[in-house]
């Protein structure tokens with residue numbers, strides 16, 4: 001993964017603020033929940049490595065995403081990024097938050113409260129453009145499919161896409177609540 005790739009077409013609408021917010025996240029069936037939990041078990045065993053490779057690919061392919069991180073804003077060398085404690089720390093936080101979501105798929109209230117907190121912190125404290133959440137999800141799906149090809153079959157990838165769609169829906173719900181999305185998509 002040394003080459004820059006253009007964002008997937010589905011991201012372009014988001015970058016222009018054209019995307020509609022659906023009424024609710026598409027719910028997962030019991031079977032889909034089991035698929036997520038089984039496959040996540042393999043990923044989470046390698047939590048730190050997977051998290052770090054996801055973030056490095058994210059920052060290499062979408063360098064503007066580094067602007068939010070004081071420690072590696074100006075870093076370009078992936079090996080140097082790998083040594084950044086701020087990157088490792090965020091990798092762990094991302095993976096742990098997803099782990100909490102996966103462990104609580106039976107409890108929609110818990111899932112929405114965890115993701116609302118993540119959304120609020122990123123909107124208010126870190127001032128992260130919400131489109132980066134969509135980009136990060138697609139990078140994560142790409143890395144999971146490459147690193148765990150035996151588990152991430154086409155069917156499993158589809159279920160994971162649905163989960164990441166739900167994560168994005170909850171996170172952007174928090175952005176809407178604090179007034180971010182209204183301002184950026186209609187008034188300006």
Ligand code: HEM
Nearest residue numbers: 065068069086093094097098118121125126128132133136
């Ligand atoms: C599913 C995606 C993500 C999850 C679960 C996640 C999770 C977290 C958590 C739990 C924290 C600490 C919360 C706090 O400060 O109160 C954090 C901090 C942070 N996140 Fe995220 N994050 C995600 C995506 C992103 C993205 C896409 C960006 C920017 C491109 C980002 C930038 C930051 C920054 C700048 C901090 C503060 C870092 C620091 O203080 O060292 N995050 N994240």
